[in-house]
Amino acid sequence: DALDRLGLSPPEEIPVDRPSRADYGDLSTRICFLLGKEAGRPPPALAQELARKLSPHPAFREVQAVQGFLNFFLRPQTLHGVLREILGQGLAYGKADDGKGRHLQIEFVSSNPTGPLTIGHGRQAALGDVLANLFSELGFRVTREYYLNDEGRQIELLAQSLWARYRQALGDPQPIPEGGYHGDYLIPIGEELAQKFGNAYPEWNAEAKAVFRAEVVPRMLRLIEEDLEAIGVRFDVWTREGEIIRKGLVDEVLRILREKGAVYEKDGAIWLSSKAHGLSRDPVLIRSDGTPTYLMVDIAYHLDKFRRGFDWVVDVQGADHVEEQQQVKLALRLLGLPENFLSYCLHQFVTLKGAEGIEKMSTRAGRFLRLKDLVDEVGRDATRYFMVMRKPESHLVFDFELAKKQSLENPVYYVQYAHTRIASVFREAQARGEMPEDFLSLDLSPLSDPDELRLIRELDRFPDVLRVSAFGFSPHLLCEYLEGLAGIFHEYYARVRILGQGEATPARLALLAGLKLVLFRGLSILGVSAPEEM
Known part of the structure; x- marks a missing residue:
């Protein structure tokens, strides 16, 4: 209305931010910079x-004009209305329709089935799963997918390594092949197969290769599934590399790229003309022996994703795969797929700090730390x-001793304990007969303490935090938000009495109900429990 009275046309969306500093208000907008030209006056004026x-x-206690920005300070009554709205929405609070039902596929982990998952895979498993939860909250239809590279040289080396363990169990000191798998996890499987087959496969030949390959891949998959179950990740779809090849998608990709003049032959191999499109090198798609490279099958796999009707695909991968990701995106563009069809969430490595005991366990299990x-x-x-x-793009040092601590030093315990404290207050309020039957009809005007109003402001930020955490591929922002919220509450709880405070008690219990709701929602999205007791 104010813009109308000035004869100005408001934009379709008015940009509104929540300032990080309290002295900049509860809300801020730079709309004057957008309308200054139309208004014929400088933004500050x-x-x-x-x-x-x-x-x-009536909603504003004060509106300040600061160097062209408008900063809004809300009245306590306005903030009380915000809390009432949060309580009214209940478990739906924070949900949105940004995705409008679009089908999003998130592919993550996708470790070769050559052994159990490591802590590095654990970071990717947690990242992918939390991103899937976040986008589900924002109205996307999400499919979690695991791509299983069950073909190629690595699987052959794994099968031969198992055959060597099988021969060793029979007293034949066969060496692990060069580039093979030395992990102790293959020893009991080799012993089991020695019992099963006896001396049936004394030589490594085509027959042994087929048999041991068929034996080893399902067993490795069971180990991977155990690790995923331990960290609480379930996939909707498992796609095998062999399926992509058998569908004829590799041949189809090659045909289309040939028609586009995007490939050439050299030294008996087929290469993608990437340098012509600004990349640093031309990669091989088909080797001189006629077999497709991993990159070629990956391109075909992403064409398959598009054909299956996904509107958007996010691959969670290590930051060391950047060049291959550029090659895949180029190939998909040449195949005619939309530019924004594929996005990557990249993450750095994980190292473990202070886990000497568990590191010894990992040595016995095969010189790496198994996720489980x-x-x-x-x-x-x-x-x-x-x-x-x-943040995913930073190296993660996993502090083993801190993660084990049941104290407020441990950030997850710190957040969970805030939820538990509120649950304890509610149990005591119930026992004392002070628990309101209906929070929505309460008089919230007693909520006037600066920390009470600050908590409501923080609760109001929750939907925005979910959006930024999802679309920025930054679940760490949700963790930081929950830790900040818990911190304000712990300080408030130490300073202010909740129960036995007359008319202030029901209002404060309503505030705690909103806080408990948001803590529960945030922890649930992270796949972390919100205990009632600790």
């Missing part, structure tokens, strides 16, 4: 005029939380 017209509005071993030691909640609490 327009901001001053709009501030005068908006100041009488870590979860068994520190718990699923701590594992998941620690894996996503730092």
